[in-house]
Amino acid sequence: MFINLDREGTVDGMQHLLKQAVDDENTSGILILACNANGFTPELVDGVLKQCEKPVFGGVFSQILFNKERLEKGTIVAGIRQPVITTVIRDISDISDDLEAMMEHTVEWQFLLNKTMFVFVDGLSQHISTLIESMFNCCGLLPNYIGGGAGSLTERKPCVFTGEGLLEDAAVFALTDTKSGIGVAHGWKPVAGPMRVTEADYNTVVSLNWRPAFEVYRETVERISGKSFDKSDFFQLAKGFPFGIVKMAEEMVVRDPIALDGNGLICVGEVPLNSCVYILKGEKDSLIAGAAKARQLAESSYRQVVKGKEKKLPTTFFMDCVSRVLFLQSDFNEELETVYSGNPLLGALTIGEIANTGKNYIEFYNKTSVIGLLGD
């Protein structure tokens, strides 16, 4: 894999880097990570993307990660050497059950084994969980999945790079022969629970333990933090106390409560009915430790995959939740340094992260660090 950075974040710069990648005969597919501040629009970049002779995939994020740097402007273009097949799903919000069958037709059994599936999705689309589930139901855990929600929290606009252009409400899947090891961790610790989600409406938790959800949540959070929801903005207090959905033998899936709907709690991402949840609490050290754990898990996983045959050092692909930056603020650099091992690192701050933890279930995460080590 070769990685190039255009710090200016211009269309010309990206076009130049793309040309280089295309011209590079060792490159099979091209991964693009761009900053929202670049101001890329379909009008500006679609021509470039459509003319690109090799499969293109990637996303526009609020910030991108390049080695130890966190960039607010710029474009990373990475050439993937292993063969790449991309699939674009448009209009995710209108997604139906047909997706499984659609994906089943596009992939073959033998293509998936020990491969890596990059997944970039418009982070503000609805039904991302359904999309992920459909993908998993079709492909299972045959490949490793890594990716995240593209886009900006501040405004909705086209943010998914595909060979068909820069798209909104879309997802791009790129299946590569690249071997990888995946690690997922967040460092959030349970402070209360478990509790049963006794009533839920997709991403709204209506009741916990058969009581109004906010009532239960408020009691706990106010008790632990010593702060009152009456005196502060809901999210300001709630961002420190997300829900953790229990997964068997794996890291809990974090769900941020971001707003109130009466006594219901609106979360980012689906909270399934009857699931067991904890209320989590995050601290700087635990979070950074979480990122470190993700790195460890990825390395461990990668070793199992390559079984010591791969001499070349892997590239680190870091999908970190944008909310972790909001929470850690300046301490985030510490997290980045923890993850950076000296080998090339590229990544982005995402709205929700996608990965399967090791060889286990694929999930759409919040507030989580996902690290993939790519043997490309």
Added chain:
Amino acid sequence: MDNYMMWSPILLELSIAVSGEQELGKLVKKAASAFLRKLNCVHVSVLQDNNGCLEAIYVVPRVTLKNPAYYELIGEFERKLQQEKNKNVIVIEKDVQYYGFPLRNFGLFILGRNVPFQDVFLKELLPVINMLAQNCFAKFDADMKRRAIEAEFQKERHLLREIIDTIPDLIIYKDPKGVYKVANKALGKYLSLLPEEIIGRTDWDIHNKTDASFYRDASQKVIESGSVQRYERLIKCHDGSPVPFETIKVPLYDAEGTCIGTVAVCRDISERVEAYKKIQTEKQWREVLFKNSTNAIVRVDCNYCIEEINNSFSKLFGYKIEKVKGKNLNSVLMGEKCTISRYYTQVLLSGKEITSEGTHYTKEGLPVEVMIRGFPIIIDGELLGAYMVYIDITERKRQEEQLKYLSSHDQLTGFYNRGFLEEEMKRLDTPRQLPLSIVMGDLNSLKLINDVFGHQKGDRLLIRAAEIIRSSCRQEDLIARWGGDEFVILLPQTDIKTAEEISLRIKEKCDSQKDGLAQVSIALGCAAKNSVEKSIWQVLKEAEDRMYSNKLMHAKSYRDTVISSLKVALMEKSMETEEHAERLKEMCRKIGEGMGLSIQQLNTLELLAVLHDIGKVAIEESILMKPGPLTEGEWGKMRKHSEIGYRIAQSAPELSHIAEYILSHHERWDGKGYPQGLKGEEIPLLSRILAVADAFDAMTNDRPYRKAMSREEAIAELKRNAGTQFDPDVIDAACYIMSSARDKGTVLLSRFENRS
């Protein structure tokens, strides 16, 4: 396991995932998904046992189905299931650990996991699997039932669809917003739109603005009122032709009673409209026929009350429809009392045709003879009323009466005719009518009167005789004209004495009528049937015989009377005097004597002298008495008198011997006379003598058209015409007599001269 990992919530979640009210497919999918997520599986399969073969009904990841190794795995499980029937879990180790959980009565549940389950956890998991097995079986069962129901429902739906598509009427269901939701195939026939093409559209997409707003308003009305709307309207078809449709629009409600739209059934009524037009036309035809029929026609309802009458009815009975509509026909035409009409009404209203004749009454109460025909109006077995047709037969009836009268009566006299009387005789020939008398009468001289004066005179004589007979008989007596001049009077329960009295009355009345030429004289004969044994025909014969006997007895005197009457009449008519007759008689006798005729011839000659011009009684007086010369036509008539005289003479036995002479008395010696143009001695001698005597007397006496000649002149004239007009011998004899008479100065001749 993590510190906070707990089995119980996971098992609970799995339990929830394998339960709940859902279809088999959803259950399986949900269970597979839950096991996959919650137990960190890499593979989950739900397989159904089909006669020992496992068939995958849901597999995650789906792409596994493309892996040939998977089918080997299934085969391996099938074998192991056979071998280890009672095992709760069958484990096969491959690249991952595969756990096969037999789902009792259903199939197999396979979990693939990188990390083996702990035995303790596996033990905890089995109840959940059992629950899944039970639910799968139950759901499968329910699913089968549901599918069967669905299939049935589909079948019914298909059938319903087929049915509504078979219906030729347009069937349309629209929602409350006017959007087409259901339509049948008939739509294609008229609008060229398939049902699927119209679904989802509105009237505004299909029809023009006017039509669309009409349909919207109609639907709105139906929805608001909740009542059925019915209207007829022309719909423009795809070929542009307007087709009349009858539409019935009804509101449609769901189970809660909320209106969910309207259903319209539109029927092509072209044929009906055409038929209606045809009916109207035919009705008009019928109307014209009905109104203007020459027969009086009335239509009544099933209560016999008038509904409609035609012009002829009004004309015949004088009623106007406004005055009689709704009234009972019988009460209008004849009053309620007429039993026979009530009977006919009943017959008619029982559904049978009637034909009868009767007397009905006009508005003014005048009777009208009518022939009545009644036709019940029965439609579909129901009697709706009837038509009554009246034909005015008053005139026919009158003629029939006349015919009937004529068939039994003699037209001239008004008496019964012979045929009728014969029938009556047979009818009355019963013991109850005894004694039964018959009077037979024969009118004398009818033939003479007919011959001489014509049949008109003869008829008058007959009428007079009839009047006499009728006035002489009783009311109950039957009088018939038996033959041309014969009458028979049948007198039931009358003895001979009374019959004779009647005869006498007749005779007396005849005698009392002294009326010149046409005096009525009837010969009468009576007979009576006093016993049953005696034939009535025999009695008739007896009466006839007695009548003839009487006739013979009185014939001569009667004829004399007639002839005398004739003579008198002749005198009166032709201004001939008795003296002329006497002169002529005298002269003829002299000439006859001079010519040596026998006494009988001389008597005949005298009679001829008196009666030779008797035929003149039948000549019109205007010709006889004409002062100037006669025209050719008048002469023709005048010349007839010798033939008439001949017939008169022929009619009386006492005169018949002079008939020939009368006929020839205007013949000339040279054959130029009349009527037969006899010549010379072909002319009877007595006629030749009379001709000379008559000429001489005529010449020597005044005539209306000339003055009398002198004797000498007359003699000279006679002589001059001897051998041409007259017989020379007779002239000689006459001249001799005339001369000798002058010489001898006979009183007679001088008397002659004096008078002339």
